[in-house]
Amino acid sequence: MLFTIRSNWALLLGIGLLMLGHGLQNTLLGVRASIEGFPTSVTGIVMSGYSIGFLVSAIVTPRLVAHVGHVRVFAAFTALASSAILAHALLLEPISWFVLRFLTGVCMSGAYVVAESWLNRAATNEDRGSLLSVYMLVQLTAWAGGQLLLNAADPGGFRLFIGVSVLLSIAVVPMLLTASPAPATAAARSFGLIRLYRSSPLGFVGMFGVGLSQGAFFAMGAVFAGKIGLDVAGISLFMALAIVGGVLLQWPVGRLSDRLDRRRVVTGTTILAGLATGIVVIAGTGTFPVVAAAFFLYGGMCLPMYALCIAHTNDNLDAEDMVGASGTLVLVVGIGMVLGPPLAAAAMDLQGPVGFASFFTIVHLGIGAFALYRMTRRASVPMADQGQHIYAPQPSPVAVALVQETAIGQQEAKEQTEIVQSPLASPAGQGYN
Numbered sequence: 001m002l003f004t005i006r007s008n009w010a011l012l013l014g015i016g017l018l019m020l021g022h023g024l025q026n027t028l029l030g031v032r033a034s035i036e037g038f039p040t041s042v043t044g045i046v047m048s049g050y051s052i053g054f055l056v057s058a059i060v061t062p063r064l065v066a067h068v069g070h071v072r073v074f075a076a077f078t079a080l081a082s083s084a085i086l087a088h089a090l091l092l093e094p095i096s097w098f099v100l101r102f103l104t105g106v107c108m109s110g111a112y113v114v115a116e117s118w119l120n121r122a123a124t125n126e127d128r129g130s131l132l133s134v135y136m137l138v139q140l141t142a143w144a145g146g147q148l149l150l151n152a153a154d155p156g157g158f159r160l161f162i163g164v165s166v167l168l169s170i171a172v173v174p175m176l177l178t179a180s181p182a183p184a185t186a187a188a189r190s191f192g193l194i195r196l197y198r199s200s201p202l203g204f205v206g207m208f209g210v211g212l213s214q215g216a217f218f219a220m221g222a223v224f225a226g227k228i229g230l231d232v233a234g235i236s237l238f239m240a241l242a243i244v245g246g247v248l249l250q251w252p253v254g255r256l257s258d259r260l261d262r263r264r265v266v267t268g269t270t271i272l273a274g275l276a277t278g279i280v281v282i283a284g285t286g287t288f289p290v291v292a293a294a295f296f297l298y299g300g301m302c303l304p305m306y307a308l309c310i311a312h313t314n315d316n317l318d319a320e321d322m323v324g325a326s327g328t329l330v331l332v333v334g335i336g337m338v339l340g341p342p343l344a345a346a347a348m349d350l351q352g353p354v355g356f357a358s359f360f361t362i363v364h365l366g367i368g369a370f371a372l373y374r375m376t377r378r379a380s381v382p383m384a385d386q387g388q389h390i391y392a393p394q395p396s397p398v399a400v401a402l403v404q405e406t407a408i409g410q411q412e413a414k415e416q417t418e419i420v421q422s423p424l425a426s427p428a429g430q431g432y433n
Contacts, residue, residue: 008119012134014175015115016142018078021167022108023146024160025085026050027239029097030222031155031232032088040223042094044345047219049098051337053105058330061110065117074114075172081107082168089161115175140247140303147240151233196313196328202374203313206266207329209367210305211336213273213360216344217242217302224348224356228285238292245296246303253304262312267371269308273301274364280357298360306333 033043065073084104088097119135153159197204221242225235257265276297283290310329347355 008134010174010177011115011118012138014171014173015112015119015135016138017167017171017174018108018111018115019139019142020146020149021085021164021171023143023243024149024167025104025146025164026218027147027150027222027236028155028160028164029088029101030220031150031226031235033097034223034226035156036092038094040227040345040348041342042345043223044220044342046094046098046101047341048215048338049101050105050108050219051215051334051341053102053107054109055105055331055334055338056102057106057109057113058327058334060106061113064110065114070114070117071176074111074175077107077110077114078168078172081111082165085161085164085168089158111171118175136250137247140243144240144243144247147236147243150236155232193328193332196332200313200316202263202266202371203309203316203329204332205370206270206305206309206312206367207332208336209270209363210302210309211333211338212340212343213302213336213363214306215337215340216356216359217298217340219341220344220348220356223345224353227348227353228288228291230288234288238295241292241296242299243303245298245300249300250304250307253301254307257308257311262308262315263371263375266305266308266312267368267375269301269305270364270371271368273298273305274361274368276301277357277360277364281354281361285353285357294357302360302364 030043030047033046038046061073081104084100084107087100091097091100149163150160152163193204218239221239222235225238230238253265253269276294279294280291285291313329344356344359347359349355351358
């Protein structure tokens, strides 16, 4: 583990700085939108611009990288993202913000593709799993830290916008000074939406639901927190608690999914997430400790679901299809991320702040109901054939491909072990041939 960190410290530092800036940026914009008097429904649409740009970039960036190279694309995207956040402070109206959020989504997704490609290039079959775990820890820790940086200055001024710009700008330095060579580009095989659904209906619906839920929370969470009367410190703590919940519960949830039918773990986590936010629906938003505890548990259950759904989908795919399916998985979760913010905003318009919690309750209990239904329609994958749970970072084409390649390596190693342990592979067994 230490060797993995030492070998890739520059890449991990660059990604950490990107996530630190990105974590601060999302929450800052939600708070500033409320300060500027944007209607809740308008804020939801504005914030969805990021996810639309993210989806577009997932299609465009690989082609752009193939034409001009990883280094130029990474430098260009980080420069544009750094400029876009400053433009938010200058153009304080919704249409401009939507365009800027779209541009930011394109740039941040593209920067992640390049950075994660470097990590994938640096990984071997032996250390890919540990590198992925370190990457996830760096990413989520930086993301949580970004929420707390909201306390560094007044969200109504310019300083926090400048701070995000600085973080994004210096993130490029360790990436460009790394001694690791830029990775080669490779195109994955196509894997259609219908084929993915037929292969793993629960994985498909689960990924879409995760996109709805996480997209809504990280785009509109700060708006919700402001509407229930929290100050800047309270908003940053509220957002950070959900991420910390995800960090702390990733490992136990993952371990549990390796020991039980994975569909039961998916069902349990999503129902617990729905029940956690359901407490807020019933108890109301007047008591911060109750709201904070509920969304801490929500984060602890919802954030691991992304990796659980990937693992469950892999259980139903052949090894040669896993990498090809990675782009489709990102598309499914990305569509959910686009729809989540405006739907959560509409719920708040209908019910007030408690509508935010109602949205998550409906989404997660809906996934749970579908999971229970699917368990009556298809037999579970035998435990011996179930792949090992792999801790997954935020959605992006390369990150999911990195997870898939790790799963393929584990599956091939498992098959090789079974061959070696087979009686037919032993000298005694060979005597019967």
